Amino acid sequence: MRHSMTFALAFCLGACSSIPESAPPTGATAILQRGGAPVGGAALSQNGADVAITLTVDGLASGEYGMHLHQIGKCDGPDYKSAGPHWNPGNRQHGLNNPQGAHGGDLPNLVAVGGRPATYSGQIASIMLTGPSGLIDGDGAAIIIHAKADDGLTDPSGNSGDRIICGMLTLEN
Numbered sequence: 001m002r003h004s005m006t007f008a009l010a011f012c013l014g015a016c017s018s019i020p021e022s023a024p025p026t027g028a029t030a031i032l033q034r035g036g037a038p039v040g041g042a043a044l045s046q047n048g049a050d051v052a053i054t055l056t057v058d059g060l061a062s063g064e065y066g067m068h069l070h071q072i073g074k075c076d077g078p079d080y081k082s083a084g085p086h087w088n089p090g091n092r093q094h095g096l097n098n099p100q101g102a103h104g105g106d107l108p109n110l111v112a113v114g115g116r117p118a119t120y121s122g123q124i125a126s127i128m129l130t131g132p133s134g135l136i137d138g139d140g141a142a143i144i145i146h147a148k149a150d151d152g153l154t155d156p157s158g159n160s161g162d163r164i165i166c167g168m169l170t171l172e173n
């Protein structure tokens with residue numbers, strides 16, 4: 001034990017200043033806001049090589065709404081352009097139905113039935129919340145819900161219209 005710690009220290013000198021003191025966070029949450037008011041929440045958790053997502057949103061009219069993880073954890077209203085483009089660690093095209101896709105942040109449309117909270121529960125395969133190519137990096141990440149359905153194909157944003165709801169992801173253990 002003592003031996004391997006000494007080795008690790010020697011190996012890391014100068015190069016490992018960013019190694020965390022404790023285990024990396026395995027979860028993240030977001031408060032979803034619309035026009036400055038909270039309308040729901042989301043929780044992400046690392047599940048092996050995948051990330052599980054659950055989300056709930058109040059007040060949406062019946063319909064389908066494009067939903068993505070965006071690159072920057074900044075929700076400046078009213079257009080939420082501050083969240084940047086879809087998170088795209090693999091440098092691919094947009095769309096879950098695109099042969100050249102998809103972005104790491106592409107999610108299925110959120111389906112709402114008026115009068116009830118809209119909920120989503122699913123997984124994104126082969127993404128990491130943290131680490132070298134992780135979702136939540138120095139400038140964070142956000143979840144965005146759009147005014148229209150995502151067509152699953154049109155690069156770079158699925159033709160899903162304005163950004164109406166935004167939530168900044170915050171890491172948690």
Ligand SMILES: [Cu+2]
Binds near residue numbers: 067144145146
């Ligand atoms: Cu989006």
Ligand SMILES: [Zn+2]
Binds near residue numbers: 106
């Ligand atoms: Zn996309």
